[in-house]
Amino acid sequence: VETACDQHGWILGYTVNPGNLHDSRTFDGIYEKIRKKDGVEMIIADAGYKTPAIAKQILDDGIKPLFPYKRPMTKDGFFKKGEYAYDEYYDCYICPNDQVLEYSTTNREGYREYKSCGAICEGCPYLSQCTNSKNHVKVITRHIWQDYIDESEEIRQTLGMKDVYAKRKQTIERLFGTAKENHGFRYTQMYGKARMEMKTALTYTCMNLKKLANILKNREMRMA
Numbered sequence: 007v008e009t010a011c012d013q014h015g016w017i018l019g020y021t022v023n024p025g026n027l028h029d030s031r032t033f034d035g036i037y038e039k040i041r042k043k044d045g046v047e048m049i050i051a052d053a054g055y056k057t058p059a060i061a062k063q064i065l066d067d068g069i070k071p072l073f074p075y076k077r078p079m080t081k082d083g084f085f086k087k088g089e090y091a092y093d094e095y096y097d098c099y100i101c102p103n104d105q106v107l108e109y110s111t112t113n114r115e116g117y118r119e120y121k122s123c124g125a126i127c128e129g130c131p132y133l134s135q136c137t138n139s140k141n142h143v144k145v146i147t148r149h150i151w152q153d154y155i156d157e158s159e160e161i162r163q164t165l166g167m168k169d170v171y172a173k174r175k176q177t178i179e180r181l182f183g184t185a186k187e188n189h190g191f192r193y194t195q196m197y198g199k200a201r202m203e204m205k206t207a208l209t210y211t212c213m214n215l216k217k218l219a220n221i222l223k224n225r226e227m228r229m230a
Contacts, residue, residue, distance in 0.1 A: 008021045008033075009036075010039070010040045013177065015217065017210045017213060017214055019039035021036045022202045030055055030059075030060060033060055037049075041069065048070040048071075049071055050170065051071065052073075055073065056073040058116075058152060058154055059151065061073075062154040071158045071161065072171055073158055075162070083134075084135055084137075085135050090102070105123070105126055110145075117147040118147065118150060120148065121144070122143055127143065127144060184213065
């Protein structure tokens with residue numbers, strides 16, 4: 007169950023999807039339910055949604071995406087991708103040994119491939135930290151929409167955004183915890199997507215009503 011809420015913890019929308027689909031594949035459903043709501047200026051999501059396609063989709067609609075830091079998936083002892091400098095003017099990468107990785111091709115997944123010269127890399131003192139390929143060629147990929155990820159990274163590093171992202175613990179994470187512990191959302195308890203959508207709708211409606219009841223009760227106590 008993918009869920010969206012506002013900064014005060016009110017549930018705005020949800021979608022029910024098969025458990026074997028990645029969050030990034032099911033994002034369109036929940037996004038369509040919230041993007042047209044009034045006052046949506048920023049969408050805060052976890053690392054599962056941090057993809058170039060989602061970043062482009064949100065930014066093209068004039069909304070700011072706020073994603074968390076994602077650790078580079080690099081083997082221990084090897085240079086991380088961030089240690090290879092991208093030259094936007096010449097469209098190439100510069101390795102830690104100041105050698106050029108030139109553009110080679112764009113694969114079917116939308117990634118541009120940059121390759122080094124194997125003859126030069128063969129005698130490089132950093133070869134063991136760069137690649138294990140038999141032909142000594144280092145390959146770096148860059149998505150055609152990488153600029154959108156870079157823009158979202160600039161938003162993340164803006165002053166105050168760390169505190170904004172931390173509010174997820176008080177809003178959406180608290181909703182998930184309540185739904186799992188008190189309403190059986192830890193497991194699928196019904197057969198069929200339609201039944202699960204019905205259960206989710208009723209549960210989230212009750213959670214919003216409970217929140218409203220608590221607010222009204224506290225307001226009456228203050229006025230008494």
